[in-house]
Amino acid sequence: MSIRINPSILAADFVNIESALSSISSADLVHVDVMDNHFVPNLTFGPQMVERIQQVSPVPLDVHLMIDDPERWAPGYAELGAYSVTFHAEATDSPVAVARRLRDIGARAGIAVKPGTAIEPYLDILDEFDLVLVMTVEPGFGGQKFMPETMPKLRMLSEAAGRVGSDIWLQVDGGISEDTIGIAAEAGADTFVAGSSVFAADNPGLQIDLLRRAASAHSHARGPKR
Ligand SMILES: O=C(CO)[C@H](O)[C@H](O)COP(=O)(O)O
Numbered sequence: 001m002s003i004r005i006n007p008s009i010l011a012a013d014f015v016n017i018e019s020a021l022s023s024i025s026s027a028d029l030v031h032v033d034v035m036d037n038h039f040v041p042n043l044t045f046g047p048q049m050v051e052r053i054q055q056v057s058p059v060p061l062d063v064h065l066m067i068d069d070p071e072r073w074a075p076g077y078a079e080l081g082a083y084s085v086t087f088h089a090e091a092t093d094s095p096v097a098v099a100r101r102l103r104d105i106g107a108r109a110g111i112a113v114k115p116g117t118a119i120e121p122y123l124d125i126l127d128e129f130d131l132v133l134v135m136t137v138e139p140g141f142g143g144q145k146f147m148p149e150t151m152p153k154l155r156m157l158s159e160a161a162g163r164v165g166s167d168i169w170l171q172v173d174g175g176i177s178e179d180t181i182g183i184a185a186e187a188g189a190d191t192f193v194a195g196s197s198v199f200a201a202d203n204p205g206l207q208i209d210l211l212r213r214a215a216s217a218h219s220h221a222r223g224p225k226r
Helices: 014-022 047-056 070-079 095-105 148-164 181-187 204-218
Strands: 004-007 030-035 061-066 084-088 108-113 131-135 169-173 191-194
Touching: 004 030, 004 204, 014 047, 030 047, 047 061, 047 070, 061 070, 070 084, 070 095, 084 095, 084 131, 095 108, 108 169, 131 148, 148 169, 148 181, 181 191, 181 204, 191 204
Parallel strands: 004 191, 030 061, 061 084, 084 108, 108 131, 131 169, 169 191
Antiparallel strands: none
């Protein structure tokens, strides 16, 4: 199974963003956290900054919208060229409509769930999405502790995706390090967001390799591990 390591620039030096981006050129995508201080109690940046990141990034953008009203805002991130755009299930009553709009524009459409949000309502409509993000911390801040109690959701997603033969990406975000990435890979994740563990490392490129190796050692075909 393909493994993707997506460093989160939330942990990067925003004043030296271009050099931070060049240090992670061996990553698969760069994870870009958009926060509006309404959906989460933190504020980052909006489309103008993301467009600039898109222009200078050596790898495609994986945009994670922690914002209200994704119906209004999400399409703009797809239009500026983000490879994937993920919005929160808790922020909309029309997740399928938002995902279809993102796909129409040409982005991979992702849906994210907070640690306390059930995944069952989405298992039968997985084909509407290209990515499901299971948050492994409460969204809003980097540097938090990985929550292993979120792993049953990944196992359910992995089984459901295996049953229907979907190539959907199963992403985790929050507290991902060499110590925790294997737990998430074992549960079925294939796409890993890592902020502090990559950008606090002396050599972010080497850290990406180490994370990739640790995930690969625990990854297995979709469904329960035999
Ligand atoms: O979405 C996020 C916070 O809401 C961040 O992407 C996430 O927390 C990554 O940071 P770290 O790896 O330091 O936990």
